[in-house]
Amino acid sequence: MTIALLFLAAILATLLGWLLKQTFNAAPWEAEVVGDAAHHGPFGDDKAKFIALLTFLAVVCSFFALILSAYSLRMDLGDWVPMTEPQLLWTNTVMLIVASAVFQWTRNASVAGQQSRLQPGLLITGVLTLGFVLGQFIAWQQLQSSGQYVTTNPSNAFFYFLTGAHAVHIIGGMFVWARATTKVVLGKGDASEIRRSIELCTIYWHFLLIVWLILFGLLLQT
Amino acid sequence: MAFAVVLILLVVGSVVFHLLSPWYFTELASNWAMVDFTVDITFWVTGGVFVFVNLFMAYCVIKFRYKKGNRAKYEPENKKLEVWLTAITAVGVAAMLTPGLIVWNQFVSVPEEAHVVEAVGQQWHWTFRYPGEDGKLGEVDNERISSQNPFGIDPEDPNGQDDVVVYNPEAHIPLDKPVKLLLRSKDVLHNFTVAQFRVKMDLVPGMDTFLWLTPTKSGRFELLCEELCGIGHHTMRGAVIVDEQDDFDNWIAAQPTFAEHMATPPGDATVGAAQYAVCAACHGPQGEGVTALNAPKLSGQSEWYLKRQLDYYKNGLRGTHEDDIFGQQMIGMAATLANAAAVSNVAAYIQTFPDNPAEKTIDGDTDHGAKLYRVCAYCHGGDGLGKQALNAPRLTGMSDWYLARQLNHFKDGVRGAHLQDFYGYQMGLMGQSLHDEQAVSDIIAYINTL
Amino acid sequence: MSYVAIADRDHEQEHHDPQTFITKYVYSQDHKVIALQYGGTAILVGLIALGLSAMMRLQLGFPDEFSFINPENYYQFITMHGMIMVIYLLTALFLGGFGNYLIPLMIGSRDMVFPFLNMLSYWVYLLSVIILIISFFVPGGSTGAGWTLYPPQAIMQGTPGIDMGIILMLVSLAVFIVAFTMGGLNYVTTVLQARCKGMTLMRMPLSVWGIFIATILGLLAFPALLVSAIMMIFDKTLLTSFFMPAISSMGTDPGYTGGSPILFQHLFWFFGHPEVYIVALPAFGIVSDLLSTHARKNIFGYRMMVWAIIAIGGLSFVVWAHHMYVSGMNPYFGFFFATTTLIIAVPTAIKVYNWVLTLWEGNIHLRTPMLFSIGFIFTFIHGGLTGLFLGNVTIDLPLSDTYFVVAHFHMVMGVSPILVVFGAIYHWWPKITGKMYNETLGKWHFWMTFLGTYAIYLPMHYLGFAGVPRRYFAMGNTEFLPDSAQDLNAAITISALFVAATQLLFFINMIWSLTRGPKSDPNPWDATTLEWQTPDHPPKHGNWGHELPEVHRWAYDYSVPGYEDDFIPQNVPSDVAPAGRDHGGEH
Secondary structure, eight states, rough: HHHHHHHHHHHHHHHHHHHHHHHTTTTTOOOOOOOOOGGSEEETTOOOHHHHHHHHHHHHHHHHHHHHHHHHHHHHHSSOOOOOOOOOHHHHHHHHHHHHHHHHHHHHHHHTOOGGHHHHHHHHHHHHHHHOOOHHHHHHHHHHHHHOOOOOHHHHHHHHHHHHHHHHHHHHHHHHHHHHHHHHHHHOOOOHHHHHHHHHHHHHHHHHHHHHHHHHHHHHHH | OHHHHHHHHHHHHHHHHHHSSSSOOOOBBBTTTTHHHHHHHHHHOOOHHHHHHHHHHHHHHHBBBTTTOOOOOOOOHHHHHHHHHHHHHHHHHHHHHHHHHHHHHHSOOOOOOOOOEEEEEEETTTEEEEEETTTOOOOBGGGGSSSSTOOBOOTTTTHTTTEEEEOOEEEEHHHHHHHHEEEEEEEEEEEEEEEGOOOEEEBBBSSSSSEEBOOOOOOEEEEEEOOOOSTTGGGGGGEEEEEEEEHHHHHHHHOOBHHHHOOOOOHHHHHHHHHHHHHHHOOTTTTOOOOGGGGGGOOOOOOHHHHHHHHHHHTTSSSSSOOHHHHHHHHHHHTTTTSSSHHHHHHHTTTOOOOOOOOOOOOHHHHHHHHHHHHHHHHHHSSSSOOOGGOOOOTTSOOHHHHHHHHHHHHHTSSSSTTTOOOHHHHHHHHHTSSHHHHHHHHHHHHOOO | OOOOGGGHHHHHHHHOOOOIIIIISOOOOOOOHHHHHHHHHHHHHHHHHHHHHHHHHHHHTTTOTTTTTOHHHHHHHHHHHHHIIHHHHHHHIIIIIIIIHHHHHHHHOOSOSOHHHHHHHHHHHHHHHHHHHHTTSSSTTTTOTTTTTOOOGGGGSTTTTTTHHHHHHHHHHHHHHHHHHHHHHHHHHHHHHHHBBTTOGGGGGHHHHHHHHHHHHHHHHHHHHHHHHHHHHHHHHHHOSSSSOOOOOOTTTOOOOSSSSEEEEEHHHHHHHHHHHHHHHHHHHHHHHHHHHHHHOTTTHHHHHHHHHHHHHHHHGGOGGGOOOOTTSTTTTHHHHHHHHHHHHHHHHHHHHHHHHHTTTTTTTOHHHHHHHHHHHHHHHEEEEEEOOOOOOOOHHHTTTBBBHHHHIIIIIIIIHHHHHHHHHHHHHHHHHHOOOOHHHHHHHHHHHHHHHHHHHHHHHHHHHOOTTOOOOOSSSTSSSSSHHHHHHHHHHHHHHHHHHHHHHHHHHHHHHHOOOBBBBTTOOOSGGGGGGOOSSOOOOOTTTTTTOOOOSSSSOOOOOTTTBBBBTSSTTTTTOOOOOOOOOOO
């Protein structure tokens, strides 16, 4: 459980630090005049979705940190046989890195108002991400055909669980991506709204890339 | 006002209840007096807080209840008071935690000289293993468990050969000797609890856990499973008997070792045939049972069950209740079997009989019976053929009138009342959910359809 | 995500009140309606769990007197009772119900930041409840593994409901977690982003603080339950060995190897302990506001109260293994977890002191909500103190897995939060419905519930001392127990049935109030918090009419010296003394 604890310590420390900064010196019963800024959230106004996304990422972090805790506890139990990861995972990883990079490029273009770049950027990202998910699925098929089933060893079970859970999060992100892309392709929707959507998606893609790199590194190591 | 009075009465009542309660720790029978001491300290600290804070609250409710024209005091906070309260609380907490940690330290440090007893849990049964003369327990593995080798001991391991195996839920330990109980489970979680010893620990499949204690009183102490282990959880009882050293030595010398257990020859049916002649008078030449003589069908019943019941009759565990008229008859009959080998020969001979279903004499509502039988099926199987691992005999195709009589005997405590008849006790507990004759008939009518 | 939060819109934008029944009560994005949906569903499913507990008590009090109870369905009753009460009633009611109703109103917002997500959260919650209910009717019935669902027995033969029952239970939990996460993201974002002008964090009522911190706990802790639920579904359906070691089950080898049941327990309690505070913290917050309002006095030590909530929340993540002292985990963990567990008693004690000190020199109105609040303090002190027994690793040795544990957690997590729930419902009933409830009936309801539950749980501790194990269908003959233990059990059962029956008073009161109750004042308790200052009563969709309120003071300006009224609402400017309003008599 160390991993989960370390992660939680980090989140809670951040939260506590911020809360204490907000609250420590306040003497709330003194009815002093409070400036306009007081009721704005920690990231200023108009950032509700951004905060919601950050909170959601914390939840996802907790989810993966707990699986990894279980992973490290289960690993020590004697019957663990490390699994050889399919080579295809390297290709998939490259695809996801490029997808993330292209998303960043698209986001920059969107912020800079270069509308013409949005469509190709989003489409390329989508194809690459879809390629990643398909690639993961093919990797599963390869494992199955070489006799590496989910029950063969706990390391296999964790491999399927981790990659599956990660892919589900990516597919969830694809829905939001699909909405933004549809709007761009059809030329409908409010430009600033699309921009915000792309910004949030980019963060999510980077986040899932980092999660994947950590998972992949760990899977290779053990 | 009434509210405050009730609060005060509740506080006083709680204290009085505590002082007068006949329901409290049973008399201690182990070295863990420190556990009781820690509980006492905690009672003093928490009891003080309980009384003081609640009485203070009751006082506030009386003194500061609403009166027209009154006005509450405006006091956002009082740092000094809050710091004091925090400090006092911290002291109180430390006063409880310190003995707790000291005792726990003793609990996790098993004395070097402690001898080892292994308690093995399974659904819903306790068994025990002693390391034998070499003082070492043999390797075990749940995957090796079979009806022949119920402990799963590695037959190749020399340490295991002299292990003393006790395949029944009664353990003996010597008085005043520290004992380390190694705990192991075959299937699901269980928990080893003897209330008088104060300590308990879970049995976890796949790993060994332990607890230790020094028994300080001789006698028989009930062993309970206290971790939910399925539908028969409440029937998973056993006993720990604390003996003087001599008694213990005699007892353990009489128990079989693993090597002896494995070397026991199977029953010899041809020898058994001769001895069966006595039985045949009532149970019939082919063990088909004779209703008129109140002798149930034996053919088709599993060997292990027949052996156990014969042993029970021989050793006075069954048939000793005054209302068990036919059981009393069996005591004399079983006595004609001189020893364990004779019992096993007869049981083996009975296995050679053709197994024709007994005549069906009981009618009932089979749909209702099917519902009731769901509970029985957990041990006796959906097909009613019995499961040795659960000590559950076959029901299907056996004499139905006999099943009905035994169910009633279990319910009424005519059978299973002997302290050492743990399986009978289990049936007593389970049989209680059948409420009347009709329920018994329905369930047996259903068994007749299997 | 194209929907725009109502709070983000300009206030010129009109908030049409939905017209048809469907849009008003079913397909509604109004946080108040969603709160009622959440609350209503939770209470309904809670009544089922109450019925289950009555069945258990019948068996325990009068063993084998009732032919409809057998060991199989008994274990199903205890499992579903526990699971429903903890997750589907208390968690959903405090966060989905009170959280939804109170957060936007108390912080001066028009709605949750993501109303559509909020509505979705309820519908997904309802789905999880439906899946849970279905599990009663599948072949084999619902799971009987105990609410902790410990493997291996949760999925091994010998336990009821190991086929569809356990799978539906786990799926229902996973769906519930999805619903909770949707709601939770909303509550956190709303508290952080949608507070009205002047509402600094330290001016928020403690109710909001409690719900806010509890939501954060839930968001971080529920994934542990999700992870363990998914892994157990794998172990059950795909025969993986995450939690399942090599075992010999009833003489057969089910084919598992090498897994660890303890691993499940770690994951489960990593969720399970914070879960206690997910329920307790909102109750702490709400009861603070109730006490302050009805004692006409500011909550004592507000800052300490906020920090205590935060400290308890943080500490609740490092105490989980105190549920596992005798589980067979490495016994050296006991030192660490006993210490952290007893440390958590300090901030908790501070909260109790501050509640009692809030009464000190107050001007206490003993109305129904106040009775429930003070009753809560009493039962919570009792439950908290018995927690010091169980949290202390040594004392857990004799008491773990006995009725002491059952009595303790019902006192601290059953009775106490439920008293707050009732207090809160009576307190906010006039705001929600615009009608007053019947004070006499309310008081009767309190007395019977409070005294009845105490008569259940105080003696139950002593059954635990005597050594009666929990989760026993029947004790049978046991030498070390006095025969009178069974009489005590019977008395407990009678109290329990009595308490269950008196809950009718509550429903009678509510129905009476809705049909015949007098109209209530907009602010019948002379409370300071924003929800009582809405322009409409009860508040309409959008809450605040044309203009969002502006906050000038904290939530506890009661009996401020120099003001005529004994309360100053949060939205009264600091340089204006409130006009002496006429509140139409005393209460």
